Each structure stands twice: as C-alpha cells, then as structure tokens.
Amino acid sequence: MLLVASCFFYMFFKPVYILILAFTIVIDYVAGIMLENEPDKKKKKKYLVFSILANVGVLAVFKYYNFLDGSFTSLASLGGLKINIPYLSILLPIGLSFHTFQAMSYTIEVYRGHQKAERHFGIYALYVMFYPQLVAGPIERPQNMIHQFYARHQFNYNNAVHGLNLIVYGLFKKIVVADRLSEYVNQVYLHPANANSFSVLLAVCFFSIQIYCDFSGYSDIARGTARVMGFDLMINFNRPYLSTSISEFWTRWHISLSTWFRDYLYIPLGGNRAGKWRMYRNLLIVFLVSGLWHGARWTFVVWGALHGMYTLFGLLTRTSWTKLAAATGFNRLPALQTILSRLVVFVLVTFAWIFFRAESFSKASAMIHKLFAGDYSSNLVQLSAEKGPLNLFLSFLVIGLLALSYKLPYDLKLKNSLPFLAITTFIIIILGKNAGAEFIYFQF
Amino acid sequence: MPEPNSSISSFKQFLIRILLPLILIVSGCGYIFNFFFEKKIVLQNQGCGAYKVNRIINSDYPDEIPIFGSSRAEGGFIPDSLGKNYFNYGLSGSKYDVTLFFLEQECMKKKTTPWIILNLDLDGLLYGLGDIANYIPNSGLPQVKSLLGEEYRAYFRLPLLKYYGRFETYVRSYVNEQVELTKVMDKGASIEKNELPSWEFAELVTQRRNSPTLFICDTLLTQKLFRLITTHADRKFVFIISPYHSSFFDKFLNPEMAIRFTDTLRSFSNVSLFDFSKMPLSDSMFLNTSHLNFKGAVVFNRQLRDSLKAIGVK
Numbered sequence: 195m196l197l198v199a200s201c202f203f204y205m206f207f208k209p210v211y212i213l214i215l216a217f218t219i220v221i222d223y224v225a226g227i228m229l230e231n232e233p234d235k236k237k238k239k240k241y242l243v244f245s246i247l248a249n250v251g252v253l254a255v256f257k258y259y260n261f262l263d264g265s266f267t268s269l270a271s272l273g274g275l276k277i278n279i280p281y282l283s284i285l286l287p288i289g290l291s292f293h294t295f296q297a298m299s300y301t302i303e304v305y306r307g308h309q310k311a312e313r314h315f316g317i318y319a320l321y322v323m324f325y326p327q328l329v330a331g332p333i334e335r336p337q338n339m340i341h342q343f344y345a346r347h348q349f350n351y352n353n354a355v356h357g358l359n360l361i362v363y364g365l366f367k368k369i370v371v372a373d374r375l376s377e378y379v380n381q382v383y384l385h386p387a388n389a390n391s392f393s394v395l396l397a398v399c400f401f402s403i404q405i406y407c408d409f410s411g412y413s414d415i416a417r418g419t420a421r422v423m424g425f426d427l428m429i430n431f432n433r434p435y436l437s438t439s440i441s442e443f444w445t446r447w448h449i450s451l452s453t454w455f456r457d458y459l460y461i462p463l464g465g466n467r468a469g470k471w472r473m474y475r476n477l478l479i480v481f482l483v484s485g486l487w488h489g490a491r492w493t494f495v496v497w498g499a500l501h502g503m504y505t506l507f508g509l510l511t512r513t514s515w516t517k518l519a520a521a522t523g524f525n526r527l528p529a530l531q532t533i534l535s536r537l538v539v540f541v542l543v544t545f546a547w548i549f550f551r552a553e554s555f556s557k558a559s560a561m562i563h564k565l566f567a568g569d570y571s572s573n574l575v576q577l578s579a580e581k582g583p584l585n586l587f588l589s590f591l592v593i594g595l596l597a598l599s600y601k602l603p604y605d606l607k608l609k610n611s612l613p614f615l616a617i618t619t620f621i622i623i624i625l626g627k628n629a630g631a632e633f634i635y636f637q638f
Numbered sequence: 639m640p641e642p643n644s645s646i647s648s649f650k651q652f653l654i655r656i657l658l659p660l661i662l663i664v665s666g667c668g669y670i671f672n673f674f675f676e677k678k679i680v681l682q683n684q685g686c687g688a689y690k691v692n693r694i695i696n697s698d699y700p701d702e703i704p705i706f707g708s709s710r711a712e713g714g715f716i717p718d719s720l721g722k723n724y725f726n727y728g729l730s731g732s733k734y735d736v737t738l739f740f741l742e743q744e745c746m747k748k749k750t751t752p753w754i755i756l757n758l759d760l761d762g763l764l765y766g767l768g769d770i771a772n773y774i775p776n777s778g779l780p781q782v783k784s785l786l787g788e789e790y791r792a793y794f795r796l797p798l799l800k801y802y803g804r805f806e807t808y809v810r811s812y813v814n815e816q817v818e819l820t821k822v823m824d825k826g827a828s829i830e831k832n833e834l835p836s837w838e839f840a841e842l843v844t845q846r847r848n849s850p851t852l853f854i855c856d857t858l859l860t861q862k863l864f865r866l867i868t869t870h871a872d873r874k875f876v877f878i879i880s881p882y883h884s885s886f887f888d889k890f891l892n893p894e895m896a897i898r899f900t901d902t903l904r905s906f907s908n909v910s911l912f913d914f915s916k917m918p919l920s921d922s923m924f925l926n927t928s929h930l931n932f933k934g935a936v937v938f939n940r941q942l943r944d945s946l947k948a949i950g951v952k
Contacts, residue, residue: 348644348648349645349649349652350648351648351649354648354649575832582820583819584813588806612655612659612663616660623664623798623802624671624805628802628803
C-alpha cells in the first residue's frame with residue numbers, strides 16, 4: 195500500500211520520471227545483493243563503483259549535463275574555440291538529488307557490511323520511495339528505515355498527536371513564514387536596482403529565514419506524516435540560527451545531508467586523520483561538492499566555497515579567539531559572547547545565501563553592491579519593496595511568531611497539544627499565503 | 639503483541655481528544671471571527687472591492703450617480719470632485735464583464751437620477767474578474783456565482799475558510815481607508831499618491847513602447863452592453879475615456895477600431911461620450927502609462943466635472 199501510495203505521489207509531478215527512479219532502484223537492489231554475495235573484495239569494490247556510477251550518471255545527465263555543457267563551451271570560447279554541444283531540454287526530476295543520495299547510502303552501507311542486503315524488492319523500493327521524504331528528504335540511512343518497513347504499524351495515539359503537531363508546525367513555517375517573506379525577497383531580487391541598501395539588507399535577512407522555514411517546514415511535514423503512520427524519520431534541522439560557529443551550524447542545518455557528506459565523502463577522503471592540511475583540503479572539497487549538490491550553477495559552488503572558507507577560518511583562528519577573549523575579559527560574559535557569536539554566524543550565513551538565492555553572479559553582485567552602497571533613504575515604496583507597508587509589517591509579525599515558537603518544547607513533544615494545534619491552525623488560516631508556492635528544495 | 643483492538647481504540651481516542659475538539663474550536667472561533675471580520679472590515683470599507691459588489695447588489699441609493707470600470711476608474715475618478723452624489727465602483731484588475739455586471743445590477747434599480755458613468759478602456763471589451771476576494775462575501779448569490787463561473791469554489795460558503803489567503807487584501811484596503819498613507823480614498827475611489835522618480839517612469843515608458851495594444855471587443859459583451867443601453871432608454875449612459883500617457887499611443891495598433899466603436903456608442907440617443915485619452919498631462923501626473931496618480935486625477939476630474947455639467951449631470 196505504502197509503495198503504491200509513494201508511486202502515485204511521485205507520478206503526480208511527472209509520471210514518466212518514475213522510470214528513472216525504477217532504473218536506479220533495480221540497479222541498487224541487484225548491486226546490494228551482489229555486494230553481499232561476493233567474497234572477493236576487488237569484485238565487491240567494482241560492484242559498488244558500478245552502482246555509484248549509475249546513480250551519479252543519472253544525476254549527471256539530468257542535473258549537470260547542461261551546466262557542464264555551458265561551462266565547457268564558455269571555457270572553450272575563452273581559449274578562442276567555438277564548440278557547439280547541444281543542450282538537453284529536459285526537466286529535472288523532482289527530488290533527484292535526495293533519492294539518489296539515499297540510494298547510494300544503501301549500497302555503501304551494504305559494501306561496508308553495516309547493512310544486510312535487502313532481498314525483498316518491494317521493501318527496498320519503499321526505502322528509496324517512501325513518499326513523505328521522497329522529494330526533499332531527510333536523506334535517510336538503511337539502518338534507520340528498512341527495519342521499520344518490516345514492523346507492523348498500528349494506529350497509535352501518541353504518534354498521531356506528535357505527527358499532527360509536526361505537520362501543523364511545518365505548515366506554519368512554510369505557508370505563514372516562508373511564503374510571506376518570499377513576497378519581499380522575490381521583489382528585491384527581481385529588481386535590485388529599484389531597492390535601496392536597507393531593503394536589500396532586509397531582503398537578504400528575510401531570505402535566511404525564508405529558506406530555513408521553507409526547508410525545515412517541509413522536513414517537519416515529512417517527519418509528521420511518517421510519524422502519524424508510525425515511522426520515525428531523523429531530525430533534519432535543529433534551530434540552526436542559534437549556532438555559535440559555522441561548524442556548529444552544519445551540525446544543525448540539513449543534518450541528514452551534512453552527515454551523509456561526513457560519512458561518505460569526508461571520512462573516506464581521510465577526514466581529520468591525515469594531518470591538518472589534508473583535513474582542511476577535505477573540508478573544502480566537501481563544501482564545494484555540497485554546493486554543487488544543491489544546484490547546477492556556479493553561484494551554488496561559491497556558496498559552498500564560502501561556507502568552506504568560513505569553517506576553515508573558524509578552525510584556524512579558534513585558539514586566537516579564545517586567547518583574545520581571555521585577555522580582554524570577554525570570556526567572563528558568556529551570555530554576551532553567545533549572542534555575539536550567533537550574530538556573527540547569522541551574518542556570515544546570510545551573506546553566503548546571497549549567492550544561493552541569486553540566479554547569476556551579476557544578480558549577486560548587484561545585490562552586494564546595493565547592500566554596501568549606503569543608500570538609506572526613507573522612501574516607503576523602496577522600504578516596502580513595492581509590496582506595501584502591510585506586507586512589511588506582516589513579515590516582521592510572522593518572524594516574531596516564529597521566534598515565539600522557539601519557546602515550545604523541543605521537537606514539539608507537548609503534554610497537551612490541543613491549544614497548540616488550535617492556535618497554530620487559526621494562525622495558518624488567517625496569516626497563511628495562498629500562493630501555491632513550491633518548496634525551494636523540490637528543485638534539488 | 640499489541641492488542642487487536644488497540645489500533646481502533648487509539649484512533650477513537652485521537653478522534654475524541656484531539657480531532658473533534660480541534661475542529662469544534664477552530665469552527666467556533668472561526669465563525670465568530672468571520673462574523674466580526676465581515677461586518678467590521680470587509681463590508682464597512684468603501685474602498686474594498688467586496689464592499690462595492692455588496693453595495694451594488696444589496697443597497698439602494700436612489701440619487702447616487704455610479705461610476706463603473708476597472709482600476710482606471712477606481713484610481714482616476716474622484717467622486718467628491720465631481721459632485722455630492724457620485725460613488726466610484728471601479729474594481730482594480732477587472733474587465734468589462736465585471737463592469738457590465740455592475741451595470742446590470744444598477745439598471746435593475748429604481749433611481750431618481752438617470753445618470754451612469756462608465757469608464758472605457760482602450761483595450762476594448764474583454765473578460766477579467768480581477769481579485770476573487772471582491773466576490774467571496776456574496777458568492778452565494780446566483781448572479782455572483784454565475785459571474786464567477788469556473789472560479790467559484792464550494793469553500794466560499796464556509797465561514798473563515800472562505801477568506802483563506804485573502805485576509806490581507808481586505809485588511810490592506812481597510813488600513814488604506816483609515817490611514818491614507820499611500821492612497822487617497824474617497825467614496826470608493828482609491829488613488830495612488832505616489833510620484834515615480836523620472837528614471838523609473840522612463841523605464842515604464844520604454845516598456846510601454848515595446849508592448850503593442852489592441853482594441854478588442856468581445857461580441858457577447860458588446861451585444862450585452864448595447865442591449866442594456868437600448869432596453870434602459872430611461873437611463874443616461876456617459877462613457878469616459880480617461881487619460882493615458884502619450885507613450886500609450888505609440889504602439890496602439892488599431893485606433894480605427896476604437897473610433898468605430900465609440901462612434902457606434904455615440905449613435906445611441908441616451909449615450910454621451912467624452913474622450914480624455916490624449917489630455918495633455920505631465921509625466922509627474924501618472925502612476926504609470928495607463929493610470930493617473932492623485933495629482934493627475936485632480937486635474938482630470940476638474941475638466942471632467944465641467945464636461946459633465948455641460949450635459950446636465952448633477
């Protein structure tokens with residue numbers, strides 16, 4: 195039933211793309227069994243490489259072909275060569291990066307011997323296709339999911355209430371906060387020339403909150419939907435803007451992806467076991483790949499590189515900061531230290547988001563130029579980004595409500611859920627945007 | 639081993655302790671909220687489109703001279719500048735099917751004044767409802783339901799939920815009416831105060847010069863308009879073509895069609911038509927190339943008042 199529902203869910207977007215999913219499922223299912231049956235380590239490695247290549251190949255064709263084509267053509271034209279490689283006019287299958295990574299984690303875990311190969315084709319297909327997390331994660335591990343598909347699930351009151359809490363809170367984040375802020379953000383990014391420095395500053399800060407609410411909202415809905423059915427999905431976001439360092443930020447933001455990169459890229463590259471400089475190199479590689487994972491655009495690579503540099507800078511200067519704090523007596527004010535650190539992290543992350551959100555370098559540079567142009571005129575039309583003062587007021591109001599929601603118990607495990615559900619539902623109906631906007635991460 | 643009935647009893651518990659109370663609380667509070675919201679915000683605010691739809695259907699003001707049309711009517715005609723009995727029913731984003739809906743409702747009323755003012759846009763007689771929020775409070779009425787056509791949704795009958803995603807529209811209109819921060823509000827008129835910087839206006843002019851305009855008259859709408867004019871010979875219809883920026887005419891592809899149409903209108907004995915489309919106004923008097931701002935509207939309404947007086951509209 196769940197598999198049928200998952201197929202239906204996926205086919206709802208573009209039916210024919212289920213064939214791509216079926217292709218990788220069959221390859222990885224067979225690869226898993228062959229990996230387990232094969233005693234020869236060299237052959238085992240070959241199977242793994244084949245399976246990974248098949249998955250990465252699908253990604254390369256559908257997600258990166260045109261990007262590589264464009265980059266290669268531009269590079270050739272710089273060298274005076276005229277190359278004409280045809281563009282592929284294909285739509286990116288929804289959630290491709292997510293289910294491909296989830297499928298790869300299965301074969302890698304089987305190869306490492308941490309997971310038994312799944313013999314039941316339906317169960318394996320469900321592992322890749324489980325609809326709550328199929329299109330935008332969390333990117334699960336086989337150890338956490340497969341055994342859950344064998345368990346008998348009965349309707350459970352506590353699960354249902356907790357799941358409903360998560361779903362309603364996820365909807366609040368998406369419909370009330372993210373979609374509201376997107377009005378302002380989209381307008382400023384569309385016409386940065388019409389904005390002043392203050393409206394650009396607001397737009398970039400709003401985008402930080404928008405993308406957090408958009409993506410973590412989806413994760414909450416996915417976890418909630420699974421929870422109602424009795425399944426446990428991993429926590430994907432843990433209040434990331436409360437981080438006091440960039441390294442900590444990445445333990446709180448898109449946790450399922452950062453742990454994926456840690457386990458399947460950073461550690462295999464040598465992690466921090468092969469000396470400082472190798473560790474720095476590995477970190478940079480991980481962040482660059484992470485940038486590219488998000489989208490086939492150089493702006494995403496710059497976004498990843500910025501995070502890589504932030505992290506390296508943090509690691510390199512950690513001791514100096516500690517010494518400076520001790521010398522100035524700043525370490526005796528831990529609360530202030532925390533607030534300042536959080537602010538610095540927010541500023542750095544927000545700056546990097548400019549490259550993530552901008553469709554091109556010229557757009558990103560226009561935004562940055564405006565940001566530092568020092569144009570703080572009090573033009574109401576510019577301040578409200580042509581969307582009216584009410585929209586600006588509501589944007590601040592919903593941010594206030596989001597901040598207030600941080601007072602709720604961790605992971606919304608409430609003693610009495612009814613007041614929370616009633617108030618949040620009411621807020622969603624009254625303040626929700628009926629924009630029909632897609633989740634940002636669906637495109638990845 | 640879980641008990642065989644634990645799933646059902648758990649679901650019952652969920653239903654009784656969470657789902658039903660949640661539905662009851664949200665519906666109860668929603669109903670009360672809906673009542674006050676509709677009464678105090680939606681239907682009490684003259685600048686709101688929903689108020690205008692409600693007013694034309696449900697209220698009678700025998701000596702009222704209505705002004706019908708699109709956003710060019712809403713943002714271009716200042717009732718108090720024209721006289722004490724005018725009311726601006728212009729609906730932003732709407733086209734002539736909506737204007738004719740208003741006209742139809744108006745023609746059914748018994749009035750002490752025969753005059754009806756209609757703004758005529760130079761894109762012709764086309765279909766376009768504009769913001770659906772304007773119709774929701776009255777969507778249960780057959781004439782509104784029929785106007786909405788495929789846009790009608792069953793949830794428009796549900797208190798609170800019917801306004802989902804649209805509360806802001808009404809509140810914005812209400813705040814505009816109360817505060818008049820960016821707009822001047824006057825008996826249904828909602829006129830932008832904003833004067834664009836010259837470089838921004840120049841961009842709009844360039845855009846306009848690159849986008850051709852055609853005068854198109856839908857046959858059914860034209861027939862309906864002519865039928866209303868002929869069957870209500872006791873009413874006097876005054877068509878006004880309010881001012882456009884000169885750049886509008888650079889790519890106006892079929893002015894001869896517009897002239898032919900206006901000539902046909904003029905041939906009716908109970909129709910008058912004033913063409914202000916090429917009224918000389920400076921750039922600072924326009925919000926964009928097809929809409930006036932308050933500064934422009936004041937100048938336009940002064941001339942319009944004189945023209946209306948000349949034909950005896952009081």
